[in-house]
Amino acid sequence: MVDLGQRILEAVFPRFCVDCGVEGSLLCGACDAGWNPEKPKVLESEEELRESELRKLWALLPYANPVARELITSWKYNYDQSAWEILKKRLAPQLATFVLTLGMNKVEAIVPLPLSKQRKCERGFDQAEEIAKWLSKLTGVPMMSLLEKRRTVGHQADRSVEERLAAMVDSPFSFSASPDPSSCPQRVLLVDDVWTTGATMAAGARTLKAAGVEEVFGLTLARGK
Numbered sequence: 001m002v003d004l005g006q007r008i009l010e011a012v013f014p015r016f017c018v019d020c021g022v023e024g025s026l027l028c029g030a031c032d033a034g035w036n037p038e039k040p041k042v043l044e045s046e047e048e049l050r051e052s053e054l055r056k057l058w059a060l061l062p063y064a065n066p067v068a069r070e071l072i073t074s075w076k077y078n079y080d081q082s083a084w085e086i087l088k089k090r091l092a093p094q095l096a097t098f099v100l101t102l103g104m105n106k107v108e109a110i111v112p113l114p115l116s117k118q119r120k121c122e123r124g125f126d127q128a129e130e131i132a133k134w135l136s137k138l139t140g141v142p143m144m145s146l147l148e149k150r151r152t153v154g155h156q157a158d159r160s161v162e163e164r165l166a167a168m169v170d171s172p173f174s175f176s177a178s179p180d181p182s183s184c185p186q187r188v189l190l191v192d193d194v195w196t197t198g199a200t201m202a203a204g205a206r207t208l209k210a211a212g213v214e215e216v217f218g219l220t221l222a223r224g225k
């Protein structure tokens, strides 16, 4: 049963299918049934993997697929949680193989690549964290928030020139040992929403490795521009 608040919300802000435009939901039944996105390419060459600092990267959807892109955009920029519900339902079946592979690699923790606290506050949620929570539930591997986004703006005035330069070349992330400083996991899965150049993921992976993590695997919802 749809609750009253949801009904009112839908009457005021009607949703339209991202594929055919029909009013009702973000992906109508017909388009959902007909949606068959190709599998995206994962990082394969040794050079790509070395640059990414990752042992392996899985991307669940190709960003070039218009339906995938629209759903991710609706979730990320229009804060439409129903887009995430559609994505989760759609991705669950193909995750079986992934879960098996992940288990074979003995991954001990799922780590979201964090937004800054300010961005998370503005948006009300952090996509990478939502993806990590979902994966954690599916795999039974615990989520650990081992990374924090550094504040680079706002405190610039208090910094010396040297400190500002250091902040510019350093990783945008710092290691947060908040869960348990004594037990740093050896193998982790780093999670983000979209992989474009891979620079942010590489920075996160470097920070984790510097803190003692041995191998970093990566997963994103989509890959592409």
Ligand SMILES: [Zn+2]
Residues within 6 Å of the ligand: 017, 018, 019, 020, 021, 022, 027, 028, 029, 030, 031, 032
């Ligand atoms: Zn449709």
